[in-house]
Amino acid sequence: MISIDRLSKRFDRRAVLDELTLSIERGDRIALIGQNGAGKTTLFRCLLGHYGHQGTIAFDGVAGRRRETAALSRVAFVPQLPPPLRMPVGELLSFAEKGAGADPRAMREIAGRLGIDLDEVRARPFFRLSGGQKQKILVTVALGRAADLMIFDEPAANLDPAARAVFIDLLAERREASMLIASHRLEEVAGLVNRVIELDRGRVVLDEAVLDRLRAGATHRAVITLDAPHEPLARALTGWGFAAAPSGLRFAGPVPAAETFRFLGLVARYGSLIESLSLEQDTPEEI
Numbered sequence: 001m002i003s004i005d006r007l008s009k010r011f012d013r014r015a016v017l018d019e020l021t022l023s024i025e026r027g028d029r030i031a032l033i034g035q036n037g038a039g040k041t042t043l044f045r046c047l048l049g050h051y052g053h054q055g056t057i058a059f060d061g062v063a064g065r066r067r068e069t070a071a072l073s074r075v076a077f078v079p080q081l082p083p084p085l086r087m088p089v090g091e092l093l094s095f096a097e098k099g100a101g102a103d104p105r106a107m108r109e110i111a112g113r114l115g116i117d118l119d120e121v122r123a124r125p126f127f128r129l130s131g132g133q134k135q136k137i138l139v140t141v142a143l144g145r146a147a148d149l150m151i152f153d154e155p156a157a158n159l160d161p162a163a164r165a166v167f168i169d170l171l172a173e174r175r176e177a178s179m180l181i182a183s184h185r186l187e188e189v190a191g192l193v194n195r196v197i198e199l200d201r202g203r204v205v206l207d208e209a210v211l212d213r214l215r216a217g218a219t220h221r222a223v224i225t226l227d228a229p230h231e232p233l234a235r236a237l238t239g240w241g242f243a244a245a246p247s248g249l250r251f252a253g254p255v256p257a258a259e260t261f262r263f264l265g266l267v268a269r270y271g272s273l274i275e276s277l278s279l280e281q282d283t284p285e286e287i
């Protein structure tokens, strides 16, 4: 569906995406994890054609400018920070309807489930809504249309717990769509995804097809190598039952498949300290 080949993006000569290569298949529901500044939003912006870049991104084999038109019509996107739109909400909704084929009945229902009465907010300028209300409207617009790929950048960050739960339910109902969800709460999206990709300093450092493994109920063996010794991470890993090499730089231990998300959530918090991470079928070896 999407193939990304050696994608690089620099800001002020600093590489934010660094020869990133990745392919996304139809039916993939991906949690994109990684520390603040790892490059998640930048990857989305490149995918959506908002940023120029080096390397190629092809949608169904079509790359370059033509890809942008195709992408816009088939991709629904909810940004991390809502744009400061001055237009009334009603105008945004009719733009979604006429310009992007969103279904007004579906939007009314989705907004209602998220706790927003569209008639009440229709006349209000979008930028005057609260952060959570803006996010709910953007989610409503994104889910109100039949998109092939839904890209969500920390979509639930401003939602209250009740709306957060509804949002997860709404996504779970969209089984047919491919999804790419950046989230710092891996546990929250765990039930929705079948693949976890971790970015660190603009590179893919982990790409796990989790669903099959979870189904298999297997145990994996993780081996982690650090750039430098780090006491809190060492404590966290030994708390997981990992053995440490005397150098304090290498750790190995078992990760039951059902605990994969919790484990990856822990590791993601320390992403920039980790030089390498592997998660293999459980075959004990000396560390």
Ligand SMILES: Nc1ncnc2c1ncn2[C@@H]1O[C@H](COP(=O)(O)OP(=O)(O)OP(=O)(O)O)[C@@H](O)[C@H]1O
Pocket: 011, 012, 016, 034, 035, 036, 037, 038, 039, 040, 041, 042, 043, 080
């Ligand atoms: N328009 C820009 N100009 C300059 N630097 C930028 C720009 N956009 C992003 N960056 C830098 O690129 C790096 C990656 O940012 P990005 O927003 O992609 O990270 P992220 O993984 O989405 O982080 P977060 O989890 O905080 O949302 C950061 O260091 C950021 O400061």
